Amino acid sequence: MVTITDENVIEVEFGSDPRPKYVVLEGAVRAAIERGRLTPGTRLPPVRDLAWRVGVTPGTVARVYRSLTEEGVLEAAVGRGTFVAEPGPPAPIYQEFQALAVDATPHKTGGDNYAVNLLSPHLPSVGQTYLIRDLLAEVAQDPPSGLMHYPVHASERPAREAAAAFLQNPMLGPVEPDDIALTHGGQHGIALVLQAVLRGRRPVVLLEELAYPGFRRMAEMLRAEIATVAIDEQGIVPEAFEQAVRRSDVQILCTSPDVQNPTCAHMPEDRRRRIAAIAREADIQILEDDCYMMEKAKLPTYRLLAPERTWHVSSIAKTITPALRLGFALAPPERRLALQRAAEYNSFGLATPMSDLAAKLLVHSDLPALMEETRDVVRRYVEVAARVLEGHDLKWRPDVSFVWLNLPSGWRASAFCRAAEAAGIKIRAAEEYADRDANAPHAVRFAVNAGVSLASFEAAMIRLRDLLDHPPEGLGV
Incomplete structure (x- = not known):
């Protein structure tokens, strides 16, 4: 503990902390300010003085002062020293500086x-990140779903209602909370859909000849056989699709009509209608992956064209953040229970604090x-x-x-x-x-x-x- 005055202290202890010393010291100064132990206007010790007191180099202290001054937490007056800054108005939520050094x-x-x-x-x-951090703090202070119970379908209702509002789009068709299974990201959504659909000893999953690798990996984990269908600059070739479903006993087609991954192809509406008609005639299911487009769909989705057989998967990873691992799987109306069972049998559902966060985040005005x-x-x-x-x-x-x-x-x-x-x-x-x-x-x-x-x-x-x-x-x- 370092005394600044009789009343103002910085608590810093390096001990076995593996972090760099400047990180530890910066956190200690910041904590002292946040806890009111260093009040606005308090003059901090000169660099060499503080360095001697806490047992670090002057360069370490100078780095901390410089970082906190650039952030506005401290202010430097030439010839007078470094002081705790007066708190200013909160910055607009959109003005977080972009991280320049990630990866x-x-x-x-x-x-x-x-x-x-x-x-x-x-x-x-x-x-x-500011918004999520603030909402996490709200959830931590008063978690609506509590912290001592297993998640259940009913407790996720507020999050599923928020997800339904978040996903609403005429091109997707009506979305009701009971249509949605909350998932741990898009890949988990794919896993749940395949588990809900695939039947038999060696089910066949049809993929585009170039496709998101997560489709193949998950199908293989479920002991499914993989078949492929040709694509061109507009996506799946309908004639090739028709031949593929005739050659093998396909149970489900995995596809990304709005953003074909990896080619960026965008399937036109007339081709979507042809694919949907072939799938209906062959009685195969469609897994529609909508995780990559950053805007809402502007053409009819398979869920709108063939709602009785389309399973729709989306997430916030490419629009908000991948860190939360929050996604959505939508089942055909008659298959809701199968999807719900798959979600519950896998993990019981999202962790309750995560579903509480989703309920706030997905409908937040910012x-x-x-x-x-x-x-x-x-x-x-x-x-x-x-x-x-x-x-x-x-x-x-x-x-x-x-x-x-x-x-x-x-x-x-x-x-x-x-x-x-x-x-x-x-x-x-x-x-x-x-x-x-x-x-x-x-x-x-x-x-x-x-x-x-x-x-x-x-x-x-x-x-x-x-x-x-x-x-x-x-x-x-």
């Missing part, structure tokens, strides 16, 4: 030349503006990629947080990924989305990482452009 480390020359992980989308922090700001930031990153890589065969959309790139002659996808990683950029090859025995195209998918600065992201795109413009020479022997 980014210096690469080669430093500066804006960062190693950037583009394997999966990373959303910008535009204020949703959320639409936050989601709009998130879309706007992602759009700027995608547009940078499109500008820098102009002239190459790039598939992108302003409302989607990944890009599909068909490689020029001379590049194979695996070789390009290795070259990109050597240049400090992690991306995915097309074969990760294909069946193990398929001939995957020479293409790659990379995602928006808005956890790094736009300048760093642009520098990564420039390095990719340089690779694309200079394919390897010579023949491998």
Whole structure:
């Protein structure tokens, strides 16, 4: 404990704390201010004085003072010292600074030349963390569902009502709270649907020839056989779909009509209607994955076109945050109980504090503006990629947080990924989305990482452009 005056103290103890000392000390100063032990206007000790008192270097204390001053917690007066700042009005929820260093480390020359992980989308922090933190505090103070009971379907009712309001869209059809199973993210939703649908010793799951790997992994875990159907620039080819359901005893088609992952394809309405008609005639179910589009659907979903056989899965991972692992699975009206049973038999449901949080978050008045700001930031990153890589065969959309790139002659996808990683950029090859025995195209998918600065992201795109413009020479022997 360090005494500032007779009444003002900072409690700091490094002990076996594994964190850097500047982090521990900064937290101690912040805690002293929040608890009223350091009141506004209190003058803090000079850097060397505090360093001597707590047993750290002057540089450590200077770093803490500088960080808290930049944040507005402290204020520095030239020639007078460092003081606890007067509290200002709360900042608008949208003005949280974007984290510039998430998943980014210096690469080669430093500066804006960062190693950037583009394997999966990373959303910008535009204020949703403040909102979630405040709502978590509310839930912690007075958890409506309590903290001593197993979650049950009835206790999730407020969260399911909020989810129904959050998902409402004419293109999705009517959504009632009882249609919804709350899930631990989109992948869990896929698992629940397949468990509710698949029957027999070796059920067959039909996937697009390039598809989200989570479909395949979950089908394999459930001992299902995998069949594939051809796609083109508009998604599933109806004639190929018709042939596929005739060749094998398919029970369910897993598809993403609004944002085909990984190609960015968007299926037109007439083709959706043809696919729905074939599925109805063959009496197979449809799992519609809606986890990637950042805006609401503008064309009829399969749930609207074939509500009696469509299972719809969505989540907040690509629109708000992936950290909460909050998703939604919607069953056909006659199959609600099967989905509810799958959810309860898996985990009983969401943890009660999480369902309480969902009930508040999904209908919060600040959320639409936050989601709009998130879309706007992602759009700027995608547009940078499109500008820098102009002239190459790039598939992108302003409302989607990944890009599909068909490689020029001379590049194979695996070789390009290795070259990109050597240049400090992690991306995915097309074969990760294909069946193990398929001939995957020479293409790659990379995602928006808005956890790094736009300048760093642009520098990564420039390095990719340089690779694309200079394919390897010579023949491998």
